[in-house]
Amino acid sequence: MSIKIVVITGVTGALGSRLADKYIAGKYHVIGISGISGKSNPHIGTANYCEIPFDLERLDEKNSKNLVALIEGQIPERAYSISLIHCAGKYFHKNEENPDVLDRSYSLHCKSLYLLSECLSRYWGNAGTTGCIVAVSSNLTKRHNDNIPYIVSKSAMNALMQGLSFRMGKFGIPCYTVLPGIFMSPMSQNTSEQKIEQIRSRSINRQIVDIEDLASFITQLEKEKKMYLSSQEFCVDYGNSLRF
Secondary structure, eight states: OOEEEEEEESTTSHHHHHHHHHHHHTTOEEEEEOOSSOOOOTTTTOTTEEEEOOOGGGOOHHHHHHHHHHHHTTOOTTEEEEEEEEOOOOOOOGGGOSHHHHHHHHIIIIIHHHHHHHHHHHHHTSTTOBOOEEEEOOGGGGSOOOOHHHHHHHHHHHHHHHHHHHHHHTTTOOEEEEEEOSOBSGGGGGSOHHHHHHHHHHSSSSOOOBHHHHHHHHHHHHHHOOGGGTTOEEEESTTGGGGO
16 A cells, blocks of 8 residues: 655644644555654654654764664655645744754754655655755745744745756755745734734735645645646735735
8 A cells, every 4th residue: 555655844833733633634654753852742653653763953974874874764666646834943042042053943944845855855866756845935935034043944944945956856846935924823822913913914815824724725736746836835814924
């Protein structure tokens, strides 16, 4: 029996967890990369779920090889669809800025995406193996912002996805970049009412994207795998980025 696989980074975050729910329900084999934050994950123990705890903020030559080996150990030969959804992310605040934080942000958002795409390209090079790459960036990359570690690394991710669309195109693997703003989820309960109202005021209809809408949009991109949309950036924010 052929197997569909999806690799999800940031799987213990609100979006990564919701995506894992959807793919587990859809009978995919889910490989979740969780980080080492110690967050509990309800998916552990599920039949078609495997979790790899790994600190993507501190990739180096040695542990990169370890991560690749761990992922390859979870991919069976009979997999016919392998997709990567990169939604690991961390907003480093300005008072944290220093060279180490910039390196960690770049490693988490961009370097890990490159490493994982190169790892999976070995399988995409096999005849009959399909898949796609979806990277979750931020609509803040479409405006001026002085949060240097976050904006630089997320903007680098956008540029990397443009390059990957060419590199992976020869395998028939489309690459999409999704740029959400703040979205409603259990984690957004800590966002102040003032901030929520500010976001609503910039929306074209005073709405804020719900996590379910964002997750459904990503899974639809992954399901359809339209090559003619490869390299595209999708702002999913009710037009919020138009007001920047």
